[in-house]
Amino acid sequence: DAKTTQPNSMESNEEEPVHLPCNHSTISGTDYIHWYRQLPSQGPEYVIHGLTSNVNNRMASLAIAEDRKSSTLILHRATLRDAAVYYCVVCNTGNQFYFGTGTSLTVIP
Amino acid sequence: DAGITQSPRHKVTETGTPVTLRCHQTENHRYMYWYRQDPGHGLRLIHYSYGVKDTDKGEVSDGYSVSRSKTEDFLLTLESATSSQTSVYFCATVGQGGPCGTEAFFGQGTRLTVV
Numbered sequence: 404d405a406k407t408t409q410p411n412s413m414e415s416n417e418e419e420p421v422h423l424p425c426n427h428s429t430i431s432g433t434d435y436i437h438w439y440r441q442l443p444s445q446g447p448e449y450v451i452h453g454l455t456s457n458v459n460n461r462m463a464s465l466a467i468a469e470d471r472k473s474s475t476l477i478l479h480r481a482t483l484r485d486a487a488v489y490y491c492v493v494c495n496t497g498n499q500f501y502f503g504t505g506t507s508l509t510v511i512p
Numbered sequence: 513d514a515g516i517t518q519s520p521r522h523k524v525t526e527t528g529t530p531v532t533l534r535c536h537q538t539e540n541h542r543y544m545y546w547y548r549q550d551p552g553h554g555l556r557l558i559h560y561s562y563g564v565k566d567t568d569k570g571e572v573s574d575g576y577s578v579s580r581s582k583t584e585d586f587l588l589t590l591e592s593a594t595s596s597q598t599s600v601y602f603c604a605t606v607g608q609g610g611p612c613g614t615e616a617f618f619g620q621g622t623r624l625t626v627v
Contacts, residue, residue, distance in 0.1 A: 435612040446602050446618030490554060494612035498543060498562055499570065502555040
């Protein structure tokens with residue numbers, strides 16, 4: 404099963420873009436890449452997902468490498484409310500979501 | 513929100529006792545999942561269900577069982593709780609169309625302490 408690797412922590416200044424990387428070198432061709440974020444004492448919240456092409460939504464953008472072995476979550480303008488733990492998740496054809504250990508994002512005012 | 517309610521939200525139990533956690537959803541979602549979250553491990557899949565009475569094991573299923581007798585409820589049972597099962601448990605649901613192509617919704621979590 405595909406595993407994901409993320410940096411433990413990152414910092415960003417408020418109103419600047421943030422690029423959160425994820426490696427998933429064992430991903431299969433039909434596995435989806437999802438991103439979720441989690442605030443303290445809350446359940447994870449969906450951010451974005453994709454298969455092969457780059458994706459944009461109101462919250463973020465997802466850039467997927469051509470070989471699909473890595474991806475990057477892009478927050479275009481970080482706000483204090485974006486401070487959270489961000490999880491890179493692989494969803495496989497067995498209907499299972501596999502979470503990485505997450506990146507704790509600190510946003511500096 | 514997908515109308516997911518986990519109960520109880522907090523529980524303290526003694527080693528060796530059985531414990532059942534409940535996940536209730538009001539969205540008629542087909543897929544339901546139980547995860548546990550521990551420091552340094554992120555979320556790990558315990559069991560999941562792809563329909564009524566259809567369940568399968570995840571990566572950390574030892575010591576846990578599940579049941580899904582109706583669409584809206586997914587129960588997680590610790591047959592004989594151990595201290596290693598102290599954790600925060602999250603339920604998740606995914607709607608129709610396959611779980612990977614759409615978003616998952618998570619409950620608020622149940623904090624279980626086994627003493």
